[in-house]
Amino acid sequence: MSINEISNKPITILKDSTLSDVIRKLLETKLSRLIVLESGNPVGIITEKDVGLFLLSETSKQGLDDISISKIMKPVLYVDEGITPKESAKLMIEKGVSSLTLGSADNIQGIFTKTDLVKYFLKNSSEKKVVDYMTHNFVFTHSAAPLFKVVKKMLENKVSRIIVKNQNEEAVGVISFRDLFRISLELGSEEDDTGFTISDQIRKGFLSEEGFGDISLAREVMSKGIISIKFNEKLTSACQLILENNVSGLVVLDGNGDIAGIISKTDVVRALID
Known part of the structure; x- marks a missing residue:
């Protein structure tokens, strides 16, 4: 191909x-x-x-x-x-x-x-395993974290999405730039008392320890649900799940069902090089 x-x-x-x-x-x-x-x-x-x-x-x-x-x-x-x-x-x-x-x-x-290369990898069957290409270190936050802390962490790590865990350390959702985009568009067209749009205030509000960034919690903004795969499954199975669910990556679970890392489109692209 x-x-x-x-x-x-x-x-x-x-x-x-x-x-x-x-x-x-x-x-x-x-x-x-x-x-x-x-x-x-x-x-x-x-x-x-x-x-x-x-x-x-x-x-x-x-x-x-x-x-x-x-x-x-x-x-x-x-x-x-x-x-x-x-x-x-x-x-x-x-x-x-x-x-x-x-x-x-x-x-x-x-x-x-990268999505197209994931499709290519899937069509050219491979015996490669998720565990051999997964990323063990990943960025996460907790569901009770205020939004300004979540956004700050995303910017510091230069990531466009972050996994959200509950108090039991279980992955329960994801916050992506798309979630924040929607908030910006929904609120950015409103006007304040002086007649100016508040999109700039919302933008700063994401990082503000006062107002919007503090009163909004991760669980209120996140997209609920996590798509996962076991560490010992084939990489092609991960590709299938990524494409079917239109996501950039999956949570990888170890033998005990705990989070061991993530497998992303970038990891699949790296696998193509080998």
């Missing part, structure tokens, strides 16, 4: 769009990245993770409708259509990116992501 067979037509957004436009389109399309166009030509790429890290760390008073995506987008990484899945996997890991674009600025032939 060639890269051409697993690539997809890119979804685009105009360079003069705002941050709120990007967030809405990411949520509507359930995608994690968009190609940015100017005068019909690709000039950059913007991802869910880039938006989340910017949204929560930006200190300006601009609202979501006033922030240009040119402040956030990154250069497009092009590759030749002759590249193999293994070479693609190696390049993604080396460059720290989650997608590659086939062709050139003059002729984009498609875009493929």
Whole structure:
């Protein structure tokens, strides 16, 4: 199977769009990245993770409708259509990116992501085990933690999602940038007493020890439920679960049913290199 067979037509957004436009389109399309166009030509790429890290760390008073995506987008990484899945996997890991674009600025032939490489891995059956590629160290928080502490931990570790545990140390949910995006859009269009939108206040509120960031708890914001897999199962089984549930990773359980780590799309991509 060639890269051409697993690539997809890119979804685009105009360079003069705002941050709120990007967030809405990411949520509507359930995608994690968009190609940015100017005068019909690709000039950059913007991802869910880039938006989340910017949204929560930006200190300006601009609202979501006033922030240009040119402040956030990154250069497009092009590759030749002759590249193999293994070479693609190696390049993604080396460059720290989650997608590659086939062709050139003059002729984009498609875009493929870690998700597409997971699909490729699944179709090319392997005896590799979850335990051999899982990540043992993972970022987590507790369900009673105030939101500002959760977001601070996500920013410090530069992760776009975090596992939530209850008081019994059981995984009960996940908080992702998408959960925070939805809150931003829901509350960001409201106005304060002076007539200004409060999207900037909400953005800062995520990190505030006073107000929104303190009164909101992890369990109130998280997406409930965890998808897990046993450490001794095949990596292809993990791929199947990741794709069926449209998630970026799974909780890995040890022989006692305790959390041993996570297996993510990135881990599967690493397995392709071996």
